[in-house]
Amino acid sequence: MRRVVITGLGMVTPLASGVEATWERLIAGQSGAGPITRFDPSGVVTQYACEIPYGDGSDGSFNPDDWMEPKDRRKVDDFILYGMAAAQQAVADSGWKPATEDEKCRTGVMIGSGIGGLTSIAETAVLIKEKGAKRVSPFFIPGALINLVSGQVSIRFGFKGPNHAVVTACSTGAHAIGDAARLIAFDDADVMVAGGAESPISEIGIAGFNACKALSTKRADDPTKASRPYDADRDGFVMGEGAGVVVLEEYEHAKARGAKIYAEVLGYGLSGDAYHITAPSEDGDGGYRSMQMALKRAGLEPSQIDYINAHGTSTMADTIELGAVERLLGEAAETATMSSTKSSIGHLLGAAGAVEAIFCVLAIRDQVAPPTINLDNPAVAPKLDLAPNKAVKRRIDVALSNSFGFGGTNASLILGRVTD
């Protein structure tokens, strides 16, 4: 099987637009949460979310004009805009510019979304009700379809290889990276642009997750304290938005062109809970098997995992995952560090797994585990170091990233420092 490495990174998150600006703020323990401004939230229960900081593009702010022209942006839902921004960052970072037809055909895209164009679907339904079906825009469908991030990115760059999109709720980003890596390993492509994008902060999105009792509701007085994975006072996740995209590349291909190589995709595991539509099974069996499969593929022992970026959404399920990880690691749990970066950026749903995989890459690069902020009073006594409120400087050669989604869909990625 061919080896797959990561040679480009891009992200738009509630902390910042851009990988380095986001990472710096994450390590500093900042929160991206605040009052909802995307829509008038007076009709929904939860009044806060982690929104992308829009601005003129300076100081890590997100300027839509930098990534898509206004006339094109008008035709797409925001998740496509975020995906396009992250993809452009990642491709630029990788320095990969396919010149020949063959190189273009060997470069593919796999960027997914958990829900896709939710906001435009809701707005179009209202439009039909108010003005009639004839007023539906010809850009409604191509602006809402999940695979149109991959489509738009391929059109922008001329990437003619495999064009695919994952839809597995909150596991989307991790599945996309894992599946895209397999396309390279199987020799279907040499380069894949992979990740996830999401824009769920709209009335229908917040109302829907409120109805599932999944969102935090109690901290309108201080939203930055609302996302608190593993803490006894957690009361649900905080909605986020954004995108994470990586450039995956076959190892020899990357070496031959002198690319900067961040990390290697060592392992990938997937499983299904076969239990409940929104809740994980209480023993964490699905997540456990997903991690176990990734370890087997990587050919590693549990004790070789240095850092785990947890799914850790700040819900009751946090301790189920914690239990599964501690069971998997056994005695090695005493020496590993696990954190949930959702404490800082909220839950980016279909983008979460991709953004968090990038955090693992940076943790390996900089030898530091980002903190779990707001973890003041752990709900259970952990064997693992959960990096409460402060980043942990430590040796990180191998990192594991977990993503679990509604429907009982689990994905685990193992990333590692590249060795010859």
Next chain:
Amino acid sequence: MSDIADRVKKIVVEHLGVEEDKVTESASFIDDLGADSLDTVELVMAFEEEFGIEIPDDAAETIQTFGDAVKFISAAV
């Protein structure tokens, strides 16, 4: 320029993201102003909305240029 022409031009500029001076009498939406077939569908819908008229599909197909649009709408309103 007539009021109708001004309003049509405003819609074209906004939807196609082109400079106002490019929108001449004979400018073709597709050949000169960078529109694709979906853009032309949306333009026609925007004209209908702005002027409160209905433009049937067979008539819409004859509206290829800015001049065509102004002429059709002037006759229809």
